[in-house]
């Protein structure tokens with residue numbers, strides 16, 4: 001069985017690099033003996049250089065976004081090559097908070113292609129804003145996946161993860177976390193979409209992780225009954241004590 005992967009998304013936190021180092025140090029110290037899981041921490045770009053050496057081997061560095069191009073006149077952007085050169089192995093692309101700032105599926109698709117082409121592992125985030133009885137939200141998720149992965153070669157899929165992050169379950173204003181049943185159903189649905197796009201063999205290999213108000217109390221059931229291949233953790237990844245409890249729970253399974 002593949003290792004479960006637990007990804008911490010720090011978003012635009014903490015406010016200074018010293019605190020980032022403290023949080024990273026605590027996470028690394030608390031996770032040293034956890035051999036059965038993969039751990040990724042995604043600090044803001046500005047902290048990568050300082051968090052990288054603390055993360056060492058057990059905790060792998062991720063970024064929260066990247067641009068698609070190599071270099072050039074793109075003020076303020078950060079390329080896949082740049083983050084790779086800082087030791088980043090994973091990159092979150094298409095997070096709902098970036099989509100809310102105007103990122104289109106077309107742009108996300110370019111970013112996915114750019115990141116995969118330099119060998120980064122891509123965590124493609126998808127998820128509906130709200131649900132409807134007629135199941136229209138499923139078409140929305142399907143379209144995010146098919147557009148986000150348009151023209152991506154099958155051979156690149158080994159470096160892809162899909163994160164199911166329903167917007168209504170994310171952040172401090174969340175209605176509530178998804179249920180285990182939601183996570184299981186949508187994981188199966190996403191697998192079916194991937195199989196239709198890329199074939200059974202490749203499609204079924206893509207890990208599907210869940211994100212949205214994951215905490216110490218609910219993390220186990222998403223990974224067991226929900227059959228998630230991993231978790232994308234926002235707020236609780238900034239609280240080292242709680243994040244370590246989540247990591248330990250995943251490691252025990």
Ligand code: PEP
Pocket residue numbers: 009165169170171172174211212213214232233234235236
């Ligand atoms: C996220 O935004 O990726 C997320 C999962 O946030 P939270 O865990 O805080 O809901």
